[in-house]
Amino acid sequence: MISFISFPAQADDAYRKTRHYKEQAGDAYMDFDDEYEGQQSTKLTCPGETLTSAQDFMRGHGTYVDNEEVIASVAGTVERVNRLVTVRPVNSRYNPEVGDLVVGRIAEVQPRRWKVDANSRQDAVLMLSSVNLPGGVQRRKLESDELQMRTFFEEGDLLVAEVQAFFADGAMSLHTRSLKYGKLRNGQLVVVPPSLVRRLKSHFLTLPCNVDIILGLNGYLWVSKHIKASEQEGEQGFDAEAVYSNQNDDIDASTRAAISQVANIIKILASHSIPLSDTLLLDAYDWTMEQEGSDVKRLLQEDYGDALVAAVAPNM
Amino acid sequence: MGSRIEILNEAGFRSDGRRQYELRDLTIDLSRHGEADGSALISHGLTQVLVSVHGPREAKMRSHTFHDRANINVEVVVASFSTGERRKRMRGDKRVLEFASTIKSTFEPVVKTSLYPRSQIDIYVQVLQQDGSTLQACINATTLALINAGIPMNDFVCAVTGGVHSTSPMLDLSTLEENDIPHVTVAVMPKTKKVVLVTMETRLHVERFEEILNLARDAGKILHQEMKEAVLSRASSLVAMGEPITKGQKADDDVIMD
Numbered sequence: 238m239i240s241f242i243s244f245p246a247q248a249d250d251a252y253r254k255t256r257h258y259k260e261q262a263g264d265a266y267m268d269f270d271d272e273y274e275g276q277q278s279t280k281l282t283c284p285g286e287t288l289t290s291a292q293d294f295m296r297g298h299g300t301y302v303d304n305e306e307v308i309a310s311v312a313g314t315v316e317r318v319n320r321l322v323t324v325r326p327v328n329s330r331y332n333p334e335v336g337d338l339v340v341g342r343i344a345e346v347q348p349r350r351w352k353v354d355a356n357s358r359q360d361a362v363l364m365l366s367s368v369n370l371p372g373g374v375q376r377r378k379l380e381s382d383e384l385q386m387r388t389f390f391e392e393g394d395l396l397v398a399e400v401q402a403f404f405a406d407g408a409m410s411l412h413t414r415s416l417k418y419g420k421l422r423n424g425q426l427v428v429v430p431p432s433l434v435r436r437l438k439s440h441f442l443t444l445p446c447n448v449d450i451i452l453g454l455n456g457y458l459w460v461s462k463h464i465k466a467s468e469q470e471g472e473q474g475f476d477a478e479a480v481y482s483n484q485n486d487d488i489d490a491s492t493r494a495a496i497s498q499v500a501n502i503i504k505i506l507a508s509h510s511i512p513l514s515d516t517l518l519l520d521a522y523d524w525t526m527e528q529e530g531s532d533v534k535r536l537l538q539e540d541y542g543d544a545l546v547a548a549v550a551p552n553m
Numbered sequence: 554m555g556s557r558i559e560i561l562n563e564a565g566f567r568s569d570g571r572r573q574y575e576l577r578d579l580t581i582d583l584s585r586h587g588e589a590d591g592s593a594l595i596s597h598g599l600t601q602v603l604v605s606v607h608g609p610r611e612a613k614m615r616s617h618t619f620h621d622r623a624n625i626n627v628e629v630v631v632a633s634f635s636t637g638e639r640r641k642r643m644r645g646d647k648r649v650l651e652f653a654s655t656i657k658s659t660f661e662p663v664v665k666t667s668l669y670p671r672s673q674i675d676i677y678v679q680v681l682q683q684d685g686s687t688l689q690a691c692i693n694a695t696t697l698a699l700i701n702a703g704i705p706m707n708d709f710v711c712a713v714t715g716g717v718h719s720t721s722p723m724l725d726l727s728t729l730e731e732n733d734i735p736h737v738t739v740a741v742m743p744k745t746k747k748v749v750l751v752t753m754e755t756r757l758h759v760e761r762f763e764e765i766l767n768l769a770r771d772a773g774k775i776l777h778q779e780m781k782e783a784v785l786s787r788a789s790s791l792v793a794m795g796e797p798i799t800k801g802q803k804a805d806d807d808v809i810m811d
Contacts, residue, residue: 279792283784284700285708285744299705301665308744310665310705312784314792327791329703330590330609344611358609358623358672406620406670428588510794 266290283312288322297323331357331431331455333409337400338440340421340453341411343390349383351390353398356431356455359408363390367401367412369419371481389481395421397451397459417441419480423488424449424461427500429507431456435514442515444522446495452513460500462488494533498525501536502545509546520549558729560718568729569598576713576725576772581783583701589677591702595694597725599684602691604698609672623669625661627653629678629691636683637728653678656691659712659740659750665705674704685727686714688738688752693776700784709780710749711773712740715765717757722765724772737762739769743777746770 266289282288286309291302299311300322309315311326333339333355341355343363353361365378368389390396397418398411413419434452442450443463451459468475488496502521506513524545525536535541558568565572577598586592589605596602612618617626629652633641642649656678664674676698678691692712699706716726716736726736735757740750748770757765 281785281788281792283709283781283788284706285742287744301705301707303707303745308707310707311703312700312788313703314788326703327788328591328701352611354611358611358669360611408671430585510791512794 280315281313282309282315282324284310288315288324293320295321297321299324299326328430328432331355333357333361333400333403333455335400335402337436337454338397338451339400339411339455340395340397340426340451340457340459341455342426342457343392343394343396346386346390346392349378349386351386353396353411355409355411355453356428356457357409359406361398361400361409361411362404363396363398363411363413367410367414369414369416369480372478373416390420391483394483395426395459397421397453416475416480420482421451421459421461422482423485424459425496425500427458427460427503427507429456429458429503429513430510433507433510433512434458435512437514442518444495444499444519446499446522446526447492448495448499450499450518458503458513460496460503462486462492462496497533498522498536501533505536505542505545506550508542509550511546511550517549521545524548558733560730560733561721561723567723567727569727571725573721573723574768574772576775577727579776579779581697581780583697583783583787589698589702591698591700591704593694593697593701595690595697596682597686597690597693598727599682600686600690601680601682602687602694603679603681604691604694605677605679606674606695606698606702606704607677608674608702609669609704610675612671612673617673618671621670622666623664623672623674625657625664625666625674625676627657627660627676627678627695629653629656629680631680631683635680652688652691655688655750655752656695659692659710660695660699663707663710663742663749664699665707668705674699683728685729685731686725686738688712689714689725692738692740692750693780697780697784701787708742708744709777710740711743711776711780712738712750713769713772713776714738715769715772717761717765720761722761722768724768737765737769739766739773741770741773743774 288307288309291305291307294307296302296307299309300307301310307322309324311324313324313326316323316325339355341353341361343351344354344360345352349365351363353363355361365383365386396413398413399418400409401412402410404410434454434456440452447463449461449463499522561567580596582594586605590607592605594603609623612624617624629649631642631649633639676695680687689712692710696710713724714726714736715722715724716730716734718734735755737751737753737757739748741748
């Protein structure tokens with residue numbers, strides 16, 4: 238015998254009903270009372286939202302003034318310093334500042350300068366006068382140096398440099414006049430969103446697994462074989478002639494595995510939008526080493542990556 | 554009439570069961586796609602568009618650099634499987650190029666290009682599914698992708714397609730309706746209520762125009778609320794992620810200085 242049961246009453250689901258919208262209340266100015274300064278509650282805003290009146294406040298980055306009002310032009314957090322109101326976008330391209338450490342790739346060789354792709358809004362410029370000569374010779378750059386610029390840096394070469402200054406149009410000028418900076422080799426590049434690299438005390442990290450990491454503030458990270466302390470710049474074993482070498486050193490299999498392991502960890506953390514720090518990377522590396530059947534490729538499986546994030550950054 | 558589909562029946566319902574002024578389901582996905590600086594996947598009913606924004610970055614061609622502002626470059630790709638009958642559109646297709654230039658001219662006055670001299674902002678629009686009001690979906694998705702990429706804009710741009718069936722106006726047309734009735738796409742900036750784009754490919758009676766324009770502007774405000782909600786929830790989740798892990802609680806290795 239077949240019996241029919243009437244359908245259960247539909248659950249009261251907001252999406253089944255037609256939604257009617259109320260008139261939005263008029264634009265109220267944001268609350269900038271000084272009492273609230275202590276508690277750092279993050280105020281979010283998005284383009285076109287009125288923040289405050291332009292008569293009492295000054296407009297900073299991420300805002301514009303229209304009709305005597307300060308209005309946000311990007312989506313992000315509202316910040317205030319005295320009378321200056323700025324909006325920091327949650328996600329944007331790298332915004333250079335003088336003194337930042339960046340990793341870049343040579344895009345073009347031009348007369349007396351290189352163009353460097355540094356993930357910014359324009360290609361950065363590296364002048365011939367702001368690089369070190371091989372062997373650390375101190376002298377003016379001659380025409381002969383200009384003719385052999387490609388022996389220093391060629392198109393496609395990766396380098397680590399510091400932001401030296403800005404040009405009038407906002408392009409940044411780099412320099413590599415320190416033995417810490419220069420051409421990169423013995424490793425691999427990892428690209429993450431620039432907002433995930435915070436300014437740290439040092440952007441040169443060394444992990445105990447024989448791996449060095451350079452955290453470029455532009456979101457380009459260099460993961461490479463560790464250079465022994467005795468061979469670091471300024472030490473006895475430092476080979477000043479090799480700064481512009483295109484040849485990788487011998488890298489043994491375990492170091493290669495460690496480099497890819499660290500690179501994969503960084504990719505996982507970046508895909509979960511977790512800001513990178515030295516302790517976090519160390520924790521993550523230790524966690525992967527503790528796991529049974531630890532394998533470089535396994536990290537790229539989604540569940541394993543989620544487990545890693547849950548283990549090292551539980552409150553994410 | 555016979556096989557013809559009734560656009561609006563006597564009870565006031567449209568062919569897909571909507572009321573005259575009812576908009577279709579809107580879904581917004583702002584998650585990161587590949588290497589793009591910002592991207593947005595939006596669907597109005599069955600119309601689905603994915604937009605990726607790259608930039609501002611160094612312009613590829615010297616002729617595309619302006620010393621005082623950024624260049625906006627829009628490329629539209631219409632998937633061959635996006636319509637009912639499979640049809641391959643070439644990259645140089647005149648209709649697709651016109652589509653791209655419409656999107657470009659809509660966003661040029663809204664994006665603050667003067668902040669990025671000598672740069673280029675690339676907007677790649679991919680139309681994945683078409684069920685009417687494609688331009689509306691493209692513009693809305695582009696707005697969201699630009700905001701997601703952190704590119705400064707004066708305001709949101711919200712677009713709505715409106716049409717008129719004999720004397721009754723309707724919004725957010727599906728393919729069936731779009732093929733049959735005159736329609737107009739309107740893009741507005743909700744804050745100032747300024748209209749940045751009005752475009753139509755069919756003839757519309759001049760006396761109906763104002764009514765549709767006003768309706769579309771109101772609908773734009775509704776879309777704005779939805780889009781704003783999506784942007785803010787994405788922003789708040791990213792901000793929550795970015796907070797230091799030991800916020801509020803003291804880390805073990807903190808040393809208290811007396």
